Amino acid sequence: MTKNTNPSKSLFFKSIIVLALCIYGCASMRSPEGGPIDKTPPKILKMEPKDLTTNFNAKKIVITFDEYFNIQNESREFSISPEQERPPLLKKDQKKLEIIFQDSLEKNTTYTLNFGNAIADVNESNVLKNLTYAFSTGPLLDSLTISGRVTNTLTGKPVLDATVFIIPLSRDSIFGKKRASISTSTDSSGLYTLKNLKKDTYKIYALKENGGDKIYQQRSDEIGFIKEPLVLTKNLDSINLGLFKELAQEFRILDRKFNQDGSINMIFNQKLIKPELTILDNKTVNESKILRFSKTNDSLKMWLQDLTFDSIKVEIKSNGKPLDTVQFNRERKDTYARTLLQTDNIEAGILNPYRPLRLIFNFPIDKIDQTKIKLTEDSIPKTNFTLIKDQKIMPSEGYDGFYMALIKRNA
Incomplete structure (x- = not known):
């Protein structure tokens, strides 16, 4: 097949960071203005x-x-x-x-x-x-309460901002499909209180979620519950719940995608232990790949430098045990565009002097030519700074910015 010679490919691990850094050479460095931040x-x-x-x-x-x-x-x-x-x-x-x-x-x-x-x-x-x-x-107001504490079952520590909710036993079928209307959140000590309840029989749950929709999502949320229903005829205290992440019994790949920039995304239904990924049938592609697992090891992104293959077989392992093998195919007509994107922590053109300049990119950065970086303070060139390639970061969603460039002023 025709070899992919997209010239933008050569930018993948080159000094493309330099242009982005130069753009910020004129960023002002100014002391923060205003009084104390309002936290009330x-x-x-x-x-x-x-x-x-x-x-x-x-x-x-x-x-x-x-x-x-x-x-x-x-x-x-x-x-x-x-x-x-x-x-x-x-x-x-x-x-x-x-x-x-x-x-x-x-x-x-x-x-x-x-x-x-x-x-x-x-x-x-x-x-x-x-x-x-x-x-x-x-003339009468329901006044019964249910209270207790929510902790993480692994650490034993209290959980802040967990949602605790009850569902009347007759309507428990809505769990996981619809928001519960009787709920509250835990404080920094993991404590909660549900107020103004009527006499009834309830199921109680605690949920620590990522999505914010107050509907249980097995892949991302932690759940806690008491198996036996609560018969509420008087105030109930010390109704404590432990949060845990429900594990899938069998490994499955929930989603996989060959992206337009030549990278690959995969999402799993389990958190892997010491995860490994190997391209079995192409040694060159395997050795040149860049691989990043999420913090929870239940998803990954892989960048491929060599895109001349027709297909590759990918093996996934957890703790040394093979879990699955999948195949990715390329069509002869496929082309790939790699566009460098970045974000930063500059606000309204002003760089806080007490913080480093952070540039976050959507591709791994291999080399940086510091001689081509220009940094000025009040139009005066500054050379007393260091440039650091930070540790990889893995956002919970999006995968942008695995590497951060930091510019720090020397004391």
Whole structure:
């Protein structure tokens, strides 16, 4: 077949970083401005009607905060229990949050509005965690609670921001398919409390997720639960849950892709132990490959320098044990474009003098010609810096930027 001679291929391990670095030669270095960073979330000044109101008959609820705020991820974070066919509308009005009911309310029923992490201030996005509002349309308010701690089963340490939720036993079939409407999050000590609950029988779960949709995803999320249902007739405390990663029994490749830049992505359903990948039928391609596994060893990206093959067989091993062999094919007409992309930590053209300049690339960088790098401070050339090829980094998604270039000012 015709040999692939795409000239951009030669850029793969050459000094392409130099051009990107030179672009930032004129970045200003300036001391940070302003006072201390605001780390305080919005505070509630008033609720109308008041929280825990009985004989509730209002058409809307108004919550007033001490500062301007945003509503984040409303569809994921906000819920009402019992659920309504048409959920309430959330509306911002200056520093006020209006919750407008679209459906009628049932008689003699306690409702709980759970805002999760939906409310955050405008400037720093500080989240007001676990905001709830409860009311009863009758004279009595459900007031039972379930509380406890969530820990990681491997480390025994408390888990921050795990979602704890309960589902009435009669509706437990929604688990993994739909968000639970009765939930809360753990604090830094792993503690949680579910409030304003009615007498019922529940299943309880804890979830530490990556996606943020509050729906269990086996590949990425950690789960904890108690097998036996909780019969809630009085307050329950010390209902402790341990999080673990559910392991698949048999190894499978969930996804594999031959990318347009000549790299290969693979995703597995297991975390591998001391993972290995070998190209069995092409020694040249195998020896010149660049391989990066994710931190959890359940996915990888492989760059191929030699793209002259018709097909390759790839063997995957875990702890020395062969798991699977897959084949990747190339067509004669296939061409590959390798475009160097990078991101940095420069904000509005200003480089913080207390931080190194970081350039993150979408390809591994082999060589850097430091003599061609120009760095100026207030138009004055600077040579007292070092250039470091950082350790590989593997984002949870995207695979961009396995190498980071750092420029540090010498003391």
